[in-house]
Amino acid sequence: MPNSSSNKPLWIEEFSVHTAEDKYVLRRQFMKFLVLVSFGMFAGNIWIWVKSLFARPRGVFPQRVIGLASAVQPGEVKLFTYPSPNDPCILVRAASGKLAAFSQKCTHLSCAVYYSKKNDRLECPCHEGYFSIEDGRVLQGPPPRPLPRIEIEQRGDQLVALAVDTGEPAR
């Protein structure tokens, strides 16, 4: 039986949990913990608010050449980053010949989506979330919202990324 009255540190004892000497949590202590958790939730909401203040203003996106249209044949893809190097995107020329570009991050848990030529859709391999190649809408699976669409413009043979469309109306 451990001698709790000794001056040795607890970690030296073989079994350092003294149930008999343990204290019950008072209701006011429990409530204080709940209020602290409530403050944590409030701090989380404040964090989202501050983050939204420093987010990139809507409608301000750089124009960037992402490649040559002739280099992407029907059924082929080209990966690029836009608007920052940390935002992977995928450019697809569908079987119909139409070009479309989307963010490559699945809106569920940010896995990288890929183009399924067989099914002519974007697929997330993590949880089988499928997106339409037409507008990025969710066809199946757990993703809660469509893929952000990258607005592109063809200038001669060059493809230029203009903006990211998340579906939110402009302010």
Next chain:
Amino acid sequence: MSVVISEVRRRRQTVVNAAIVFVVILLIVQMWLLTATLESYLAGHRGVAVPGALVSGGLFLICFLLYRFAVRTEKAGD
């Protein structure tokens, strides 16, 4: 006399327990609010950040006032 005291104490305990239940309910609402606000923010809807923070602050204030009330009620019975 002691019966009256124990009855008063029992009622105080009931009031404190009710306050704890209220705080737990408000906490669940706050958790939902935080996840819903984050989800909307990630979807690009930044307009929800301010009302989300205000409502969450209000819920925290209510929780804090309930805590103060419960502590005072318990101490009054000590």
